[in-house]
Amino acid sequence: MNCIIIDDEETSRAIIQQLCSQVDQLDVINEFPNAIQAMKFLNTNSVDLIFLDIHMPDFTGFDFIQTLKNPPKIVLITSDKNFALEAFEYDCIVDYLVKPITLPRFLKAIQKAESKETSVSTNSTESVSGISSEENDLYVNIDRRLIKIDIPTINIIEAKGDYILIKTENQNYTVHSTLKKIEEKLPDDLFLKVHRSYIINTKKIIDIEDNSVLIKKDVIPVSRSNRPELMKRLNLL
Amino acid sequence: MTETPNLKYIKDLAAGSEDFEKKLISIIKREFPEEKKEFLANYNSKVFTKAAENVHKLKHKIGMLGFERGYQVAIDFEEGLKEDNPVLFKEFILILEAIEKFLKGI
Numbered sequence: 621m622n623c624i625i626i627d628d629e630e631t632s633r634a635i636i637q638q639l640c641s642q643v644d645q646l647d648v649i650n651e652f653p654n655a656i657q658a659m660k661f662l663n664t665n666s667v668d669l670i671f672l673d674i675h676m677p678d679f680t681g682f683d684f685i686q687t688l689k690n691p692p693k694i695v696l697i698t699s700d701k702n703f704a705l706e707a708f709e710y711d712c713i714v715d716y717l718v719k720p721i722t723l724p725r726f727l728k729a730i731q732k733a734e735s736k737e738t739s740v741s742t743n744s745t746e747s748v749s750g751i752s753s754e755e756n757d758l759y760v761n762i763d764r765r766l767i768k769i770d771i772p773t774i775n776i777i778e779a780k781g782d783y784i785l786i787k788t789e790n791q792n793y794t795v796h797s798t799l800k801k802i803e804e805k806l807p808d809d810l811f812l813k814v815h816r817s818y819i820i821n822t823k824k825i826i827d828i829e830d831n832s833v834l835i836k837k838d839v840i841p842v843s844r845s846n847r848p849e850l851m852k853r854l855n856l857l
Numbered sequence: 858m859t860e861t862p863n864l865k866y867i868k869d870l871a872a873g874s875e876d877f878e879k880k881l882i883s884i885i886k887r888e889f890p891e892e893k894k895e896f897l898a899n900y901n902s903k904v905f906t907k908a909a910e911n912v913h914k915l916k917h918k919i920g921m922l923g924f925e926r927g928y929q930v931a932i933d934f935e936e937g938l939k940e941d942n943p944v945l946f947k948e949f950i951l952i953l954e955a956i957e958k959f960l961k962g963i
Binding site for chain 2: 677
């Protein structure tokens with residue numbers, strides 16, 4: 621993948637260059653200290669991937685994205701976790717890296733960029749799977765904004781009074797809704813209500829012990845009545 | 858303040874490349890004093906929104922040099938400055954001074 625780096629901080633550009641140098645499939649063809657220079661470059665060049673800083677003077681990363689007619693895949697790089705929600709509004713953004721960036725986290729972002737490429741290319745023969753990318757998306761209303769959540773990334777959903785807490789691989793969302801409502805929106809083959817307060821993604825189970833399952837670092841209780849269905853879903857040896 | 862700067866992150870990133878390590882340290886040595894100077898100018902002029910932007914940038918270097926609690930102080934200070942609250946200045950400046958001293962010694 622041909623890529624460019626846009627970041628006003630030279631230290632950050634050097635770090636991304638170094639991380640890219642450790643990934644064979646990445647070829648950094650240019651780097652820019654501001655978005656304006658990058659826009660000029662993109663008028664006559666095409667790239668597959670952009671590493672983009674959000675917080676730049678005069679012209680932010682989000683301003684830059686809005687100028688692109690056909691944006692390539694974008695990995696945001698920032699020191700600010702507060703922009704994560706806004707990032708989800710752009711389909712071209714494949715990941716969101718918080719500085720200082722480590723190699724394992726960087727590699728995960730590249731995997732996401734590659735898998736997005738695969739899913740885009742298989743969309744033309746989509747009837748094979750029968751699952752459109754839209755069916756993988758769930759929009760939730762948070763502070764009067766509709767935030768997109770990629771359903772397979774959801775680990776756990778927990779009932780919390782009038783709210784539900786949706787825990788995904790990267791982020792948690794508190795939404796005014798009920799487990800019953802969200803359960804209707806989730807694919808049956810992936811999600812299971814294991815307790816009156818919990819729905820889990822069965823693919824994310826690390827281990828099961830007595831009446832609980834471990835997902836990431838969360839120990840989730842399993843009701844006695846739901847345990848048989850859970851066991852049925854497992855590929856037991 | 859009990860935290861001290863270190864090069865662990867940079868060495869991990871370098872993965873044995875001394876050239877990269879030297880290059881990155883040299884960039885930091887050049888950028889850091891400029892960023893600190895700009896921050897102090899904005900802070901002393903009480904242009905706190907601009908000072909918050911400076912802290913935002915300095916935050917990356919604070920994290921890179923191994924400060925964990927210091928990184929959180931920078932986050933809180935940046936948020937405070939956005940609301941005209943400079944209460945963490947003294948704590949923040951101690952971090953910058955520790956980095957300055959460290960960079961002079963390497």
